[in-house]
Amino acid sequence: MVYSENVHECMELNLSEKIGMAIEWKYFLKRCVDASPTVIAYQNGATVVSVGSHSGDLVQLDFNSGLLKSSCHLPDRIESSLTVSHCGKYGYIGCYDGYLRCIDLETGQPVLSFASSGMVKSTPILDEKGSIIFGSYDQHLYCISDELQVIWKWKGGGSFYATPCIDKDSNLVFAGLLDGTCVCLEIDKEP
Secondary structure, three states: OEEEOOOOEEEOOOOOOOOOOOOOOOOOOOOOOOOOOEEEEOOOOOEEEEEEOOOOEEEEEEOOOOOEEEEEEOOOOOOOOOEEOOOOOEEEEEOOOOEEEEEEOOOOOEEEEEEOOOOOOOOOEEOOOOOEEEEOOOOEEEEEOOOOOEEEEEEOOOOEOOOOEEEOOOOEEEEEEOOOOEEEEEOOOOO
């Protein structure tokens, strides 16, 4: 049964129908891919898929063909997904080496980096101002500017792995820690 909020009724799916699938393309990233791919649709009609792997490779692939558009090699594993800046020119991604990097999506090359003191597995998120919020294994939740300068950081009781989320109406950020705690912080004020 599937519930639809729009229709406010349940409808039954016919699971006996066969569903066909075929591989459109694939790209080998040399090691395990733990991160979810990020699909970037540009105003000019181009669509790109960006994904990293444990090999340290971060690639931007053509959505339709899977052909490599740009790439870079980071010094350690990537488990973070890429988050696209508000302008669409840059992407932010974490790495096991403790850095959050700003990547030029056209060239694929890092242009800025921010050092935390622990692995960054958390996928960064952006608030409405373009500030970047992410967690680290150094037990801090960070809020940094698009120039990668610290706006605030908050020390939790455990490492941050999960992607934080923002409720834009209330300016609250929610984050889960590996110690089993969920925290809620107001974004406009330093915690």
